[in-house]
Amino acid sequence: MQIGYKLAAEGYGPTELVRQAVAAEAAGFDFVEISDHFHPWLDNQGHSPFAWGVLGAIAARTERIGLATGVTCPTVRYHPAVIAQAAATLALLSEGRFTLGVGSGERLNEHVVGRGFPDSVRVRQDMLREALEIIRLLWRGGYRSYEGRYLRLEDARVFDLPPSPPVLVVAAGGEEAARMAGELGDGLFATEPRGELVRAYRDAGGGGPRYAEVPMAWAPDESSAVRAALETSRWALTGWKVMSELPNPVNFDAAAATVREEDVLNHFACGPDPQRYAEVAQPFVDAGFDHLVMQNAGPDPDGFLDFYRGELDSRLRALTPRD
DSSP: OEEEEEEOTTTSOHHHHHHHHHHHHHHTOSEEEEOOOSSOSSGGGOOOOOHHHHHHHHHHHOSSOEEEESOBOTTTTSOHHHHHHHHHHHHHHTTSOEEEEEOOOOHHHHGGGSSOOOSOHHHHHHHHHHHHHHHHHHHTOSOEEEEOSSOEEEEEOOOOOOSSOOEEEEEOSSHHHHHHHHHHOSEEEESSOOHHHHHHHHHTTOOSOEEEEEEEEOOSSHHHHHHHHHHHHGGGGSOHHHHTTOOSHHHHHHHTTTOOHHHHHHHSEESSOHHHHHHHHHHHHHHTOOEEEEEEOSSOHHHHHHHIIIIIHHHHHTOOOOO
């Protein structure tokens, strides 16, 4: 079992994110994972720095901890050739500690470049498949071209390649995407404890790491934790179909207006009781995930890191699937 710390790029500026990554390494986390957004989910989150610049600074300031995008969309806002180059560079700067997490994206971040964002989920998945093929092609070295239905590559070469390509983890919200992760990726990424995603991934040949984000909000008391999660993270309870479609933070504010404190308590581990955190993490372990990302929506990141080091680390690593 590997345990990661989610760097909430929507909630903190770049300097603070680097500081948190350094602190997460000291607290014993195995890796940090950063969201790659252009906009925050809600205006009151107030941030959204360029994830790749932050990762480069983290690579220079840390020694052991793994780095990952969670996740990047390599189809609209970025061309996959750019991501292939960026990932190769970061793998070199981090001396092999980087994992490239990719997904089909959200309208929130992709529409900003004025190229449109496909309404069809099928088209988004087909675009992601072509992007994965392009990234793999460029990581083989040499000049490469590619002619897809949606994406093209013309005489491109990534000159600075690491000795081994970065681990490529593919996000899946459904079984078709999980099968694509097994076919073209090195690992699976998900946000729900759904065993059918892991099974589809494995049935398609996937044998690599399986990442999942575990929702939580640490504070010295439960009520403070719930209020913080409701303030900044209520968007997470709108469901993936909503999360992938809305174009701006104001739309997420409206969509999440009916989320209640009870909803947060049912979904998140809130407050100071370590047993509750284990209870929320257990279904992900049961589903077959072996890389758990602690997604803390609480108001005090340093308090959470202390809590993790003293109360959670050994407890979470001891979790095993229930029969």
